[in-house]
Amino acid sequence: MLKILKLGIVFNFIILHAMPFNQDMVYLQPKTGEVIRDEPKGSVPRGASTRMFLPPEIAMTQSNPFPITERSVLLGKRLYLANCSQCHGVYLDGQYRPGAAQSFILGLDLSTPQMALNNDGHFYSAILYGFPQVGDVKIMGPYRYKFTDFEAWAIVHFIRDMQDKRRLNN
Numbered sequence: 001m002l003k004i005l006k007l008g009i010v011f012n013f014i015i016l017h018a019m020p021f022n023q024d025m026v027y028l029q030p031k032t033g034e035v036i037r038d039e040p041k042g043s044v045p046r047g048a049s050t051r052m053f054l055p056p057e058i059a060m061t062q063s064n065p066f067p068i069t070e071r072s073v074l075l076g077k078r079l080y081l082a083n084c085s086q087c088h089g090v091y092l093d094g095q096y097r098p099g100a101a102q103s104f105i106l107g108l109d110l111s112t113p114q115m116a117l118n119n120d121g122h123f124y125s126a127i128l129y130g131f132p133q134v135g136d137v138k139i140m141g142p143y144r145y146k147f148t149d150f151e152a153w154a155i156v157h158f159i160r161d162m163q164d165k166r167r168l169n170n
Contacts, residue, residue: 059125066150068157076158079151083143092162107140116163123156 066072081090087107089095094109109115130142
């Protein structure tokens, strides 16, 4: 009986004192303005130039800093088809296509003239921070953890390219 009591005390001590070390696993998505972890001295971050997150309000006002090229459109297409087409459709029309992962989710139709009126920062912010928010729930989750800034802007290039093609065909 004494052994069980001692084991219980040791177990409680480990649990109570080990928990503060596990606080980095409480949530997966970093909060706005939060540094993921300190950079080692002399390191150069890959992909992005900074580890700080812009607030969504500022991200919505950004314009695309990268020139539109065939390569960036193709990269955006590849990333869009792999990550966004399940909800927004292959042709940005929000329609279900055979092979979509979740046929019951209908994303926004990104190819409409009304969506084309939005600035580039609107799409950039939606990709990184999710959109729209209803109460505390975002219908589209954030993808900041998955894409670099260049990749998010490449998806915006692809969306703009598809919107232009639809406008020219109508």
